[in-house]
Amino acid sequence: MRYAYKDATGWHEIDGSFTIGEGPDMIQFAAGWPDQVTADMRAEVGLVEIVESEAPAEHVRVLGSSLAGTSVPHRIWLIEPLPIEEARAMAWARAKDVRKSHAEGGCATMLGRVDTDPDSQGKITGYATDALAALAADEPFSVGFTMADDMVVTHDAHAMIAMHRAVQKHLNACQQAAAAIRDAIQAANTAEAVFAVDIEAGYPA
Numbered sequence: 001m002r003y004a005y006k007d008a009t010g011w012h013e014i015d016g017s018f019t020i021g022e023g024p025d026m027i028q029f030a031a032g033w034p035d036q037v038t039a040d041m042r043a044e045v046g047l048v049e050i051v052e053s054e055a056p057a058e059h060v061r062v063l064g065s066s067l068a069g070t071s072v073p074h075r076i077w078l079i080e081p082l083p084i085e086e087a088r089a090m091a092w093a094r095a096k097d098v099r100k101s102h103a104e105g106g107c108a109t110m111l112g113r114v115d116t117d118p119d120s121q122g123k124i125t126g127y128a129t130d131a132l133a134a135l136a137a138d139e140p141f142s143v144g145f146t147m148a149d150d151m152v153v154t155h156d157a158h159a160m161i162a163m164h165r166a167v168q169k170h171l172n173a174c175q176q177a178a179a180a181i182r183d184a185i186q187a188a189n190t191a192e193a194v195f196a197v198d199i200e201a202g203y204p205a
Contacts, residue, residue: 003034004073005046011067013050020045050075059087059191087191092182095199099178102203106148107170109163111155113148116167128164131157170204177202 004013005020016031027045034042042048051074056062060079067073104117114120127143134141134157141157155163181199188194 002050058195082191087194103174109166131160
């Protein structure tokens with residue numbers, strides 16, 4: 001909670017240690033004092049809890065705030081429109097984080113769900129390459145692969161290749177979803193419209 005006191009010049013928000021009064025009547029208070037005492041003690045020195053306004057929307061830039069009100073201070077946000085290019089950059093940075101989360105969050109395959117983080121992708125690609133080579137040489141292939149639930153499941157060559165294909169389809173779908181989101185962000189012509197774009201849309205389960 002934040003507090004303020006009022007004098008002839010208006011409301012003053014306190015931050016850290018503070019003083020109230022002037023000359024011989026001046027009293028200095030330590031940082032944190034308002035939260036350590038009762039409401040009655042705060043009232044005795046004229047401290048009033050600030051009524052916080054709703055947080056500003058994403059599509060504006062906060063320049064600061066002021067306090068208004070007769071007996072109770074209400075916060076008034078000082079804002080300006082966010083430039084469209086800045087809004088697009090912010091939204092796309094968030095969208096890329098979402099893309100990474102979905103792409104590396106695992107996917108379903110013929111024999112169960114697998115991890116799709118970079119390390120897992122590398123292992124799957126390596127095993128699938130070996131499986132293709134084994135099929136081409138008419139040699140047996142079998143590998144125990146640790147699935148997303150930590151269970152080890154035996155895969156033959158066809159199952160391993162199918163896993164690789166499933167992962168690649170998953171990654172491609174994530175790229176397509178992100179591309180559609182990027183296009184929507186670029187097509188938006190106001191900062192408000194930019195932040196209205198659903199950056200979770202279109203991703204595979």
